[in-house]
Amino acid sequence: MPSIPSRLARLAPALALVVIAAWGTCRAVGAGAGVPGDGAWAAASQRLRAELGPGELIVVAPAWVEPTAYLHVGDLITVDAAGRLDAARYPAIWELSIRGARAPETRGLTADRAFTIGGVTARRYPQAARAVVTDFAPQVATAAVGGARTGGPTYVLAEVGFAPHRCAQVTPAPDGEVTLTFADVALGTELAVGVGLADVFTRRDVRAPGELAVAIDGFEAARWRFGVDDGWVRRTIATRPGRGTVTFTARAVGLKATGRLICFAAEARS
Amino acid sequence: MTGRWRVRAIGLALFVVTLATAVGAQRDVGVARDEVVYMGAGDGYARWWIDVVHGKAGATSAKGITAAWGGPGATDHNREHPPFMKTLFGLSHKLLHDGLGVSHVTAYRAPSALMHAFLILIVFAWAVAAWGLAEAVIAALLTLALPRALFHAGLACFDGPIATLWVATLYCYWRSVGPRRGRWTWWWAIVAGVVWGLALATKHNALLLPFAIAPHFAWVVARQAYATTAPGPVRGLRALGRGLRARWYVPVALIALGPLTLIAVWPWLWFDTVAHIRAWLQFHLHHVHYNFEYLGDNWNHPPFPWHVAVVTTLLTVPAGTLAAAAIGVLARARGWWRTRGELADGAALLLGLSLAASMGPFFLGSTPIFGAEKHWEAAIPTVCLAAGVGAAWAARAAVAALGEAWALARHRHAPIVAIAVVGGALVAGAAAETAHAHPYALTSYNGLAGGAPGGADLGMNRQFWGYAARGVLPFLRTQAPPAGAPPRPVYTHDATPAWGVYARDRLLAPGLPDAGHEDAGVARSQLAIVIHERHFRRHDFMIWQSYGTVQPVFVLRFDGVPIVSVYRRPTPR
Numbered sequence: 001m002p003s004i005p006s007r008l009a010r011l012a013p014a015l016a017l018v019v020i021a022a023w024g025t026c027r028a029v030g031a032g033a034g035v036p037g038d039g040a041w042a043a044a045s046q047r048l049r050a051e052l053g054p055g056e057l058i059v060v061a062p063a064w065v066e067p068t069a070y071l072h073v074g075d076l077i078t079v080d081a082a083g084r085l086d087a088a089r090y091p092a093i094w095e096l097s098i099r100g101a102r103a104p105e106t107r108g109l110t111a112d113r114a115f116t117i118g119g120v121t122a123r124r125y126p127q128a129a130r131a132v133v134t135d136f137a138p139q140v141a142t143a144a145v146g147g148a149r150t151g152g153p154t155y156v157l158a159e160v161g162f163a164p165h166r167c168a169q170v171t172p173a174p175d176g177e178v179t180l181t182f183a184d185v186a187l188g189t190e191l192a193v194g195v196g197l198a199d200v201f202t203r204r205d206v207r208a209p210g211e212l213a214v215a216i217d218g219f220e221a222a223r224w225r226f227g228v229d230d231g232w233v234r235r236t237i238a239t240r241p242g243r244g245t246v247t248f249t250a251r252a253v254g255l256k257a258t259g260r261l262i263c264f265a266a267e268a269r270s
Numbered sequence: 271m272t273g274r275w276r277v278r279a280i281g282l283a284l285f286v287v288t289l290a291t292a293v294g295a296q297r298d299v300g301v302a303r304d305e306v307v308y309m310g311a312g313d314g315y316a317r318w319w320i321d322v323v324h325g326k327a328g329a330t331s332a333k334g335i336t337a338a339w340g341g342p343g344a345t346d347h348n349r350e351h352p353p354f355m356k357t358l359f360g361l362s363h364k365l366l367h368d369g370l371g372v373s374h375v376t377a378y379r380a381p382s383a384l385m386h387a388f389l390i391l392i393v394f395a396w397a398v399a400a401w402g403l404a405e406a407v408i409a410a411l412l413t414l415a416l417p418r419a420l421f422h423a424g425l426a427c428f429d430g431p432i433a434t435l436w437v438a439t440l441y442c443y444w445r446s447v448g449p450r451r452g453r454w455t456w457w458w459a460i461v462a463g464v465v466w467g468l469a470l471a472t473k474h475n476a477l478l479l480p481f482a483i484a485p486h487f488a489w490v491v492a493r494q495a496y497a498t499t500a501p502g503p504v505r506g507l508r509a510l511g512r513g514l515r516a517r518w519y520v521p522v523a524l525i526a527l528g529p530l531t532l533i534a535v536w537p538w539l540w541f542d543t544v545a546h547i548r549a550w551l552q553f554h555l556h557h558v559h560y561n562f563e564y565l566g567d568n569w570n571h572p573p574f575p576w577h578v579a580v581v582t583t584l585l586t587v588p589a590g591t592l593a594a595a596a597i598g599v600l601a602r603a604r605g606w607w608r609t610r611g612e613l614a615d616g617a618a619l620l621l622g623l624s625l626a627a628s629m630g631p632f633f634l635g636s637t638p639i640f641g642a643e644k645h646w647e648a649a650i651p652t653v654c655l656a657a658g659v660g661a662a663w664a665a666r667a668a669v670a671a672l673g674e675a676w677a678l679a680r681h682r683h684a685p686i687v688a689i690a691v692v693g694g695a696l697v698a699g700a701a702a703e704t705a706h707a708h709p710y711a712l713t714s715y716n717g718l719a720g721g722a723p724g725g726a727d728l729g730m731n732r733q734f735w736g737y738a739a740r741g742v743l744p745f746l747r748t749q750a751p752p753a754g755a756p757p758r759p760v761y762t763h764d765a766t767p768a769w770g771v772y773a774r775d776r777l778l779a780p781g782l783p784d785a786g787h788e789d790a791g792v793a794r795s796q797l798a799i800v801i802h803e804r805h806f807r808r809h810d811f812m813i814w815q816s817y818g819t820v821q822p823v824f825v826l827r828f829d830g831v832p833i834v835s836v837y838r839r840p841t842p843r
Contacts, residue, residue, distance in 0.1 A: 007671040013597050014668035014688065017590060017661060018695040024589025024717030025699035029706045031721020035830025064726040067802065067825045067832035074821025079814045099727065157815040159808035162568060200561060200805045204570040228571075 467531020
């Protein structure tokens with residue numbers, strides 16, 4: 001008679017199939033139970049409203065649950081906040097998360113408050129807010145514009161890297177440059193710049209990169225290139241506080257760079 | 271009831287159950303973007319055939335054909351897709367809706383459901399012939415209990431039907447190369463040629479079938495002739511030559527009848543045939559790359575990851591089915607290795623080649639992948655057939671093991687009980703998953719992924735074709751203007767083609783017209799929907815900018831995963 005291990009080995013596939021079938025079904029069918037429903041979100045929203053301070057930012061993790069979160073706390077999030085350059089100007093970041101996810105904005109920060117209601121976790125991350133002395137993109141209409149272009153500059157809420165960004169959007173002619181000069185603006189200790197290529201369809205159809213150069217009082221301080229897969233690229237340039245002239249030069253790289261929607265935001269911060 | 275009649279009765283029952291399930295399930299599924307195009311084209315094709323039958327003058331002239339089937343533009347009358355299923359959609363609409371009063375959408379979709387019933391029947395018939403009744407019943411039911419395949423089975427599109435015709439071609443071909451030659455193998459070869467032609471006339475995937483059939487044919491005929499081929503140099507090649515001479519009618523039937531059938535059902539090919547075929551194929555060789563999300567990234571440009579087909583299949587087919595298929599493959603491989611014997615007349619080999627041919631292009635990294643599993647749906651019956659084999663093998667092995675220590679397990683009905691337990695667990699699990707996924711199967715993922723939320727965590731595609739918009743129609747009804755009040759236009763983006771269908775079928779309340787496209791449509795709208803796919807986030811942002819708020823007023827979710835949001839302009843203008 002075959003040994004017990006041999007018999008068990010022949011039993012194992014059938015047992016395994018029954019167990020896997022049951023496990024797989026429970027995991028797939030019951031998965032929704034692991035996602036907080038409207039009740040939990042409503043309760044978390046109510047508590048958040050009681051604790052949210054003025055000017056504090058709300059972010060959501062994972063990104064896919066954002067519509068649900070916005071259904072409940074969207075009135076606390078302005079379009080400008082949703083389309084921010086980055087989170088540096090906010091004194092605190094409230095992270096609403098489910099399933100243990102973390103928002104990239106809170107990386108490296110330490111929470112000082114937290115609560116969890118029905119699977120929705122809210123954590124408050126205080127930080128030293130940077131004061132914005134000049135926000136360039138909303139003032140794009142006042143900039144002196146030069147160079148060949150096929151569109152813009154306009155102040156828009158654009159999709160860059162599948163995220164919303166308030167930005168000055170300009171479309172240089174292929175292999176052309178467009179300069180936007182902001183004269184006599186207040187500068188702080190740093191100039192934060194975010195830039196990327198807007199619109200998923202032109203990113204698909206036109207693969208050429210874009211380029212942005214920043215000059216302060218005529219001296220080029222930075223220049224970088226960003227491609228179709230780079231999303232929203234952020235850079236910080238150290239500046240001397242005072243007043244100065246800042247020129248942004250957007251370039252569509254290459255003769256094939258048609259319809260290259262270059263979208264940038266910049267904040268002079270102290 | 272004799273064994274043969276019992277098999278036929280079971281097959282018939284499976285056919286009827288599948289047809290009823292597919293027809294019943296589709297009633298809850300929203301209208302997919304492409305369906306609207308195929309319905310319209312199908313109406314035109316059906317009308318043309320009816321005109322021809324009635325002898326309408328000029329219908330078969332180049333001008334008459336062009337007016338219904340083609341035109342100068344690459345997509346005129348949807349000439350970029352072959353017409354077989356579209357013609358059936360149109361004829362079905364005339365018969366079931368115009369004649370019998372069935373709803374518009376169900377009438378168009380009925381041929382796809384019928385095709386799915388044939389798929390289940392063929393899977394059953396093939397498995398019965400190759401492996402046995404238990405394997406066949408389990409394989410057929412597991413094929414029926416595939417969340418995404420059942421979804422596609424209920425659409426007036428080509429992905430379900432091409433899977434049926436693909437498998438049907440292989441089955442007929444397999445019968446034509448059976449070990450006994452004679453009248454029936456001729457008959458099956460002829461049917462295989464015609465069915466392949468219908469597959470070609472359904473979707474261009476069918477062009478890949480020779481990659482499965484040709485190597486299998488060479489293997490099978492060489493193997494059949496090998497034993498009677500004299501030993502000596504290049505015996506294998508000589509056996510192949512003898513085998514080809516013996517079965518010459520099989521490739522001839524496929525090569526001749528396939529294209530002839532394609533041309534016969536596609537009047538657009540009745541003139542300028544080469545140019546029209548070239549245009550059809552070139553459209554797909556240069557097809558635009560749509561956006562799809564896969565493992566956290568949005569893909570719309572090659573090179574694509576080579577593993578999309580494998581990973582997507584592993585995350586969408588029920589876990590039990592996958593496990594049973596793995597056991598089935600191992601069991602067959604073990605049996606073959608031990609005996610160096612037949613692969614059930616090459617059925618396993620043919621199904622393996624079918625899977626490879628169906629999925630193969632997606633390993634190249636350059637083939638457009640915008641509908642994920644639907645593109646290689648023809649490969650999935652292979653998985654289910656392997657699962658049927660694996661489940662039955664595992665159950666029998668368990669009974670044999672138990673029988674050595676337990677008298678009851680030696681009862682003659684013990685194997686049936688064991689197969690019922692193992693197969694029943696697999697089928698019940700897969701069926702529960704399929705029922706749960708309905709009607710948002712494109713958002714569903716299996717237990718390995720962690721269900722729909724797990725799929726979202728992994729960054730897998732949320733959905734496509736905009737069909738989920740139907741789920742917000744009840745909410746939009748609450749937002750409809752009262753009678754006599756001005757309409758409230760709705761920005762519908764990917765659901766725009768379906769909007770008229772919803773209105774016609776009274777699923778959409780009056781006073782909610784489509785607002786139009788892009789920024790102008792958003793600006794005109796009072797309500798807006800966003801169907802959540804990663805590349806559709808831009809629609810959210812357009813609406814936020816126009817409405818001045820990021821807050822939706824309703825979010826349709828499947829297992830907590832957002833699939834459609836509705837926005838309302840804060841201050842009605």
